[in-house]
Amino acid sequence: MSNVHVSTHPLVRHKVCLLRNVETEPRTFRELIREIAMLLAYEATADLKTRPTPVQTPLAGAEGESLEEIIGLVPVLRAGLGMVEGIWEMMPSAEVWHIGLFRDERTLKPVEYYNKLPVGPTVHVCLILDPMLATGGSAIATVDVLKRWGAQRIKFVGIIASPEGVKALTEAHPDIDLHVATIDSHLNEQGYIVPGLGDAGDRQFGTG
Numbered sequence: 001m002s003n004v005h006v007s008t009h010p011l012v013r014h015k016v017c018l019l020r021n022v023e024t025e026p027r028t029f030r031e032l033i034r035e036i037a038m039l040l041a042y043e044a045t046a047d048l049k050t051r052p053t054p055v056q057t058p059l060a061g062a063e064g065e066s067l068e069e070i071i072g073l074v075p076v077l078r079a080g081l082g083m084v085e086g087i088w089e090m091m092p093s094a095e096v097w098h099i100g101l102f103r104d105e106r107t108l109k110p111v112e113y114y115n116k117l118p119v120g121p122t123v124h125v126c127l128i129l130d131p132m133l134a135t136g137g138s139a140i141a142t143v144d145v146l147k148r149w150g151a152q153r154i155k156f157v158g159i160i161a162s163p164e165g166v167k168a169l170t171e172a173h174p175d176i177d178l179h180v181a182t183i184d185s186h187l188n189e190q191g192y193i194v195p196g197l198g199d200a201g202d203r204q205f206g207t208g
């Protein structure tokens, strides 16, 4: 699957190990989500277009480059929120568009509750931010929303994925890139990723 990228970066693997640990407190958990998100976004944005930009240094003129594309960060509430801030610091001109979805605990289907996208897309590249890709329902629904909006290039940036979620998302939307830190073993009967890290929203916000 050429559009599925699993990070092999040692820092990412180290931090994911800490993130999984049941003993990790919400404060550290949030820091790790933020740091891993930055590292994954660094990898996910490696193909952004730049334009030549001449620049004057104190010594001479130089050929520089500037980002040409407008980036939209699309965190999926709630758990995606913790992935925004660090990435935004690296690309402060990015727009942030929140999408509110939760999984119905019984059906495991996504329920949309927040979307304030304006008429017509305002960005060139969307990075969907959600730490967990479980059944894939929430990610598929988010891509559906962004495509209806008119988004042309969409990338999913997640931390832990299940094989089932990767399959569902790539089959529903073969044109999008996936960047994740790891693809775990499987989903359990409750739709949780195993071994995973538990509930990413609850662990960030201390609501578990």
Ligand code: PRP
Binding pocket: 076, 077, 078, 079, 080, 101, 102, 103, 104, 108, 110, 130, 131, 132, 133, 134, 135, 136, 137, 138, 139, 165, 191, 200, 201, 202
């Ligand atoms: C989690 C997670 C994803 C979704 C993944 O959110 O952050 O959005 O589940 O599951 P899926 O791939 O099976 O759709 P949750 O519904 O728990 O909401 P929360 O972030 O508000 O806790």
Ligand code: URA
Binding pocket: 079, 132, 134, 191, 192, 193, 194, 196, 197, 198, 199, 200, 201
């Ligand atoms: N959402 C989570 O937060 N964790 C899972 O394992 C699956 C969905």
